[in-house]
Amino acid sequence: MQVSCHECKLRASNLFKRVTAEELASIQQIKSEHLKMPAGAEIIRIGDEAPEIYTLYAGWAFRYKMLPDGRRQILAFMLPGDLLGLQAAMFDAALFGIEALTDVQLCVLPRKKLWTLFDKMPGLAFDVAWLGARSESFVDENLTSVGRRTAAERVAALIVTLYKRAKVLDMVENDMFAFPLTQQHIADALGLSLVHTNKTLARLKRMGMFKQHNGSMTLTNPRVLERVAQHFDDEVPMRPLI
Amino acid sequence: MQVSCHECKLRASNLFKRVTAEELASIQQIKSEHLKMPAGAEIIRIGDEAPEIYTLYAGWAFRYKMLPDGRRQILAFMLPGDLLGLQAAMFDAALFGIEALTDVQLCVLPRKKLWTLFDKMPGLAFDVAWLGARSESFVDENLTSVGRRTAAERVAALIVTLYKRAKVLDMVENDMFAFPLTQQHIADALGLSLVHTNKTLARLKRMGMFKQHNGSMTLTNPRVLERVAQHFDDEVPMRPLI
DNA sequence: CGAAACGTTGATATCCTTCAACATGAGTGG
DNA sequence: CCACTCATGTTGAAGGATATCAACGTTTCG
Numbered sequence: 001m002q003v004s005c006h007e008c009k010l011r012a013s014n015l016f017k018r019v020t021a022e023e024l025a026s027i028q029q030i031k032s033e034h035l036k037m038p039a040g041a042e043i044i045r046i047g048d049e050a051p052e053i054y055t056l057y058a059g060w061a062f063r064y065k066m067l068p069d070g071r072r073q074i075l076a077f078m079l080p081g082d083l084l085g086l087q088a089a090m091f092d093a094a095l096f097g098i099e100a101l102t103d104v105q106l107c108v109l110p111r112k113k114l115w116t117l118f119d120k121m122p123g124l125a126f127d128v129a130w131l132g133a134r135s136e137s138f139v140d141e142n143l144t145s146v147g148r149r150t151a152a153e154r155v156a157a158l159i160v161t162l163y164k165r166a167k168v169l170d171m172v173e174n175d176m177f178a179f180p181l182t183q184q185h186i187a188d189a190l191g192l193s194l195v196h197t198n199k200t201l202a203r204l205k206r207m208g209m210f211k212q213h214n215g216s217m218t219l220t221n222p223r224v225l226e227r228v229a230q231h232f233d234d235e236v237p238m239r240p241l242i
Numbered sequence: 243m244q245v246s247c248h249e250c251k252l253r254a255s256n257l258f259k260r261v262t263a264e265e266l267a268s269i270q271q272i273k274s275e276h277l278k279m280p281a282g283a284e285i286i287r288i289g290d291e292a293p294e295i296y297t298l299y300a301g302w303a304f305r306y307k308m309l310p311d312g313r314r315q316i317l318a319f320m321l322p323g324d325l326l327g328l329q330a331a332m333f334d335a336a337l338f339g340i341e342a343l344t345d346v347q348l349c350v351l352p353r354k355k356l357w358t359l360f361d362k363m364p365g366l367a368f369d370v371a372w373l374g375a376r377s378e379s380f381v382d383e384n385l386t387s388v389g390r391r392t393a394a395e396r397v398a399a400l401i402v403t404l405y406k407r408a409k410v411l412d413m414v415e416n417d418m419f420a421f422p423l424t425q426q427h428i429a430d431a432l433g434l435s436l437v438h439t440n441k442t443l444a445r446l447k448r449m450g451m452f453k454q455h456n457g458s459m460t461l462t463n464p465r466v467l468e469r470v471a472q473h474f475d476d477e478v479p480m481r482p483l484i
Numbered sequence: 485c486g487a488a489a490c491g492t493t494g495a496t497a498t499c500c501t502t503c504a505a506c507a508t509g510a511g512t513g514g
Numbered sequence: 515c516c517a518c519t520c521a522t523g524t525t526g527a528a529g530g531a532t533a534t535c536a537a538c539g540t541t542t543c544g
Binding site for chain 1: 309317328329332333338370372374375377379384385389390430432433472474
């Protein structure tokens with residue numbers, strides 16, 4: 001099923017920069033495919049050579065690294081509108097993997113075509129760089145959590161961050177939103193053991209910070225949760241541009 | 243003291259991409275200043291609006307975030323040839339600070355001029371994006387350390403990574419190189435306490451991994467140190483392009 | 485129904501932090 | 515030149531946060 005960029009619901013959602021008709025036509029032109037993949041699929045494998053670039057059209061994904069002995073570190077989560085594989089495409093081989101957290105839909109942007117498009121439309125290069133910078137700032141945030149926050153603060157910060165990102169995408173209703181992470185994902189993102197993650201979540205739940213029902217999360221006290229998280233005042237800009 | 247891009251020692255060091263005479267002239271044209279700052283100077287302050295972009299011409303720097311209560315996380319170290327403040331320039335305000343670790347020399351690239359230059363020379367935009375991707379992969383590496391490596395592994399991984407980066411820049415002689423980090427810097431980069439950092443360093447030293455003499459470090463057993471670090475086989479590309 | 489993935493809980497071990505004290509060296513003013 | 519301070523580094527002891535181990539519960543799904 002091809003989805004035209006013209007009727008793209010992401011673009012229509014007014015979160016995104018307005019592009020000229022000409023720009024839109026150019027983007028449509030290089031978009032080669034609209035892919036669907038199931039939860040758990042490997043979108044980019046570590047070591048992949050010359051991977052393509054994707055726009056995450058629907059669903060969640062995450063980026064991770066593995067140590068030689070199997071320990072996993074999740075670097076960042078990706079939501080609709082995020083660009084996948086930009087850095088990987090810059091190098092000879094992907095230094096990390098990207099896995100689908102839920103069923104996902106991807107728009108494929110072949111990297112060679114994208115580079116040539118930049119020649120014609122430098123403004124687009126800026127937008128792509130902007131998305132890259134945004135993605136780095138998510139990693140910065142998470143590194144600060146893992147390095148300098150306690151377990152409870154980390155969990156709270158992760159939930160608050162995802163909540164805010166989902167909110168911008170209109171995926172939150174009455175402080176409730178889809179939350180597809182398992183406790184193992186949370187543990188691997190926050191540098192905690194599975195057991196300790198479980199106990200920390202339970203503690204925050206008991207404190208009345210949030211509730212979880214089959215795959216969705218409700219924040220019952222966003223303000224306090226944010227304070228527990230030692231959340232920054234400044235925030236990563238939330239408006240993707242492409 | 244103005245340094246011409248034509249006689250730039252960085253560019254001459256053959257680590258960098260060859261640029262056409264035309265490109266070089268353009269870069270020279272937008273370079274507004276050659277700055278010197280002492281160790282400890284704040285190159286970019288958290289919250290700075292519309293900061294400029296810099297090329298680190300000489301010296302070391304580091305990028306960091308602070309939690310509201312003062313805890314500090316160092317995100318990455320920067321060596322000559324690295325671009326400073328690229329992400330900050332993309333947003334309205336810097337989400338992190340950059341501090342000079344040693345005395346530094348900076349080439350100032352006013353961001354507006356840089357953006358307009360991209361219109362004329364899209365290849366340059368790619369190079370800048372490449373540097374941005376490279377910088378992100380350093381953060382990825384460090385996040386993996388902090389999240390999933392033990393204290394000894396973290397320290398070893400940091401030293402090995404800096405050693406390799408310095409080596410590419412020809413700053414290593416007989417496995418010895420300038421190492422300006424204090425133990426506090428190491429602790430803040432690796433998410434460890436100062437005391438534990440000290441004891442971990444002492445342990446690795448006792449194991450014969452390295453020696454330190456007034457500001458420089460000698461790796462006495464690089465191979466083993468790399469194994470202790472659980473270092474990745476794949477590595478971040480080491481060749482800056484601008 | 486059975487298996488596999490995911491979640492929960494208690495007990496124990498350990499890594500790392502915190503606290504406290506002291507050592508060393510560089511810089512500064514008296 | 516000495517006393518002083520400040521930044522940095524070192525070391526031991528004690529406590530706490532988090533990991534590991536083990537067992538069991540719950541849900542999902544073929």
